[in-house]
Amino acid sequence: MKTRVLVVAIIVSFVVFLDGAVTNVALPAIKRELGGGLAVQQWVVDGYLITLGSLILLAGSLSDHYGRLRIMRIGLFGFAITSLACALAPTGEFLVGARIVQGAAGALLVPSSLALIIATFPAAEQGKAIGRWTAWTTAAFLAGPALGGLLVDAVSWRLIFGINLLPIAVALWLMRKIDQASEDRVRQQIDxxxxxxxxxxxxxxxxxxxxxxxxxxxxxxxxxxxxxxxxxxxxxxxxxxxAPNPMMPLSLFAQRNFAWGNLATFFIYAAFAFVGFAMTVFVQEAAGYTALLAGLVQVPSTVIMVVGSSFFGGLSSRYGPRLFMTVGPLVCAAGMLLTLSVTSDAVYWTQLLPGILVLGVGMAITVAPLTAAILGAVDPKRAGIGSAVNNAIARIAGLIAVACTGVIVGSTLDVTGYHRAAIACAAFLIVGGVIAFIGIRNPRKTDAPAAQPAAPATPPAAPAPSAPKTEPAA
The missing domain is CATH 1.20.5 (Single alpha-helices involved in coiled-coils or other helix-helix interfaces)
Known part of the structure; x- marks a missing residue:
């Protein structure tokens, strides 16, 4: 049963995160067919992230109130319908509208999936389970461009949305044998x-x-x-x-690791989202890469992420998350600065690959410990809303970063624009690492059991966010 739950949680979250990343590589093709320029490209990304980021908090409350499996099923059906609408979009405006609704469906999935892991796995096994969940869901951001590029070049950008139907069907089938009766629920009014x-x-x-x-x-x-x-x-x-029953209980922020971890999450995930958008568009529109080649650019990071996250998640369970959450973002920042050697030719092996490899190592060091630190400060009965807060902060960070593209890089992603984007990403990551060093505290081993129920089930009035993984990556 544990394996089935973990597989379902990974598939469900992977679909949501993949859809957020796979779109980047298709943006030039979408612009050519539907028109609209850089603004439409930004809206195709941010329309999805607006509802995903803002409604994920509400979804966490719904998950705790009505049950994770029930909310997950509703989200899967909604995501399937809106994915089909995106695939058939006749205009840019229709596509943006469908993406907005698709984000709302995606918001129902992420907190439910992670909360299901917390509710199913005992405390001693959660670190490793979250590490695996983190590796595969965060890898979606990196694998997305490769898969999207293949589909765009071989068939059409429309297939990047239609392909969602297959994993959704698999997840729904696997969920049939998961027991829903054992779920803990928190009955309260929805905000x-x-x-x-x-x-x-x-x-x-x-x-x-x-x-x-x-x-x-x-x-x-x-x-x-x-x-x-x-x-x-x-x-x-x-x-x-x-509010008597707030969808974002500020009492969660009373836990130090929850509050500081989510603040670090904001800067770290803003950088992750921005680099995916900027690098993928740059190598196509400025350097002439095909969609497939643009997608393959970050494959090495994907491999490092998948292999390393579980390992570093286990280390953080033994030694505490603070060191990893401090060093990891700084390593990522070094990777971004290495890509400043890129020219208009964007020579992959010498100008991009070294930085991408370092970036992948930094992400593997960072993400699982970040998630575990935040989740460790949440009462298991409030895992849905805790996960939602963390996910919301991660998605909102990416949303704002992509929305700021024009402000940071100008009207086009040429070499100068990319250099500005890389420097901005490095700055975000350095800030995230410094915040983790200042704010995160390693739990004492004798306090291990208390680390789980850190936030009271009935919220009074202080704050504590959750990370993209606790809440999540992703």
């Missing part, structure tokens, strides 16, 4: 007001960041969404501190 404020609060600023190049910062079309979004985010925090 729909908080969910609405979160969506508006993210959508407004993201719209402003993406469209400011076209309309200018002083245009009402930019200022109004920006002001409304910021006001909504402020109101969201206020509401969550007073």
């Amino acid at each position: 729909f007001v908080g969910a609405a404020l979160g969506v508006v609060g993210l959508a407004g600023p993201v719209y402003a960041l993406i469209e400011q190049g076209r309309y200018g910062w002083t245009s009402p079309l930019i200022l109004v969404p920006l002001i409304v979004g910021v006001a909504s985010l402020t109101t969201f925090i206020w509401w969550e501190s007073r």
Whole structure:
């Protein structure tokens, strides 16, 4: 049963994360067929991330309330339908709309899958299980471009969405034999007001960041969404501190590792998302790589990630996560800086591969310990919402990073633009490593049992986020 649960959790999360990454390599082909320029390319990515990131908190509450398997099934059916809609999109606007709804379906899947692992595996086995989950789900971000490039060059960009139907069918079949009766549930009202404020609060600023190049910062079309979004985010925090059953219980942040781990997550995952977007578009549009070759660029990192995450997850269980969460991002930053030697030819073996290899090692060191540190601060009964908070922060970080593309690189991803992107990614990663060094504390061995139930089941009013893996990568 444990193996089946782990396989289902990996498949479900892999599909969600893969869809977020596989799209990058198809953006030039989508632009050629449907038009729209850089703005449409950003919206195809960020439309998905807006609802994924903002609704994942609500999904965590739904998971705890109604049961992880039930919410997971609803999410899988929704993801299948919206994937088909994306594959058949006749216009850029239709594709963006379908991606927005697809993100909402994806939000139901990630917290449920990780919470299922926490509920199924005993504390002594969770580190290794999370390491495997982390390796495969984070690998989705790296394997996505390779798979997408193959499909784009061999058939069409539309197949990158249609291919989702196969793993979804496999996951639904495997779930038939998983016992739902043993699930722990937390019955409480669902915070729909908080969910609405979160969506508006993210959508407004993201719209402003993406469209400011076209309309200018002083245009009402930019200022109004920006002001409304910021006001909504402020109101969201206020509401969550007073709501009887908040979808993001601020009490979670009272746990040191949960709070500091999620802060580190924001910067680390902003860098991960931004480098995937920037490098994949750059090598195609500036260096002339085919979609397949562009996708293969990061395969070495994928291999290192898959092989190394479980190993470093086990080490962090023995020695604590602080060292790994500090050193890993710094190694990643060094890898990004190595790619600054890239020219318009983008010679892979000498200009990109060395940095990519170092980046992969850094990610393997970082991700599993980060996830384990955050999850270790969450009460198992609140694993759904804890996982959701961490996932939300990771997705929102990527969302904001991609939305800032125009601000960081300008109107096009040429060599100069890529250099700016690489420096920005390195800066994000260094900040993430410093935050981990300052804030993360290794749990004492005698406190191992207490590390699990760190956040009270009934939230009072302090804060503590969760990481992309605890919450998750991914």
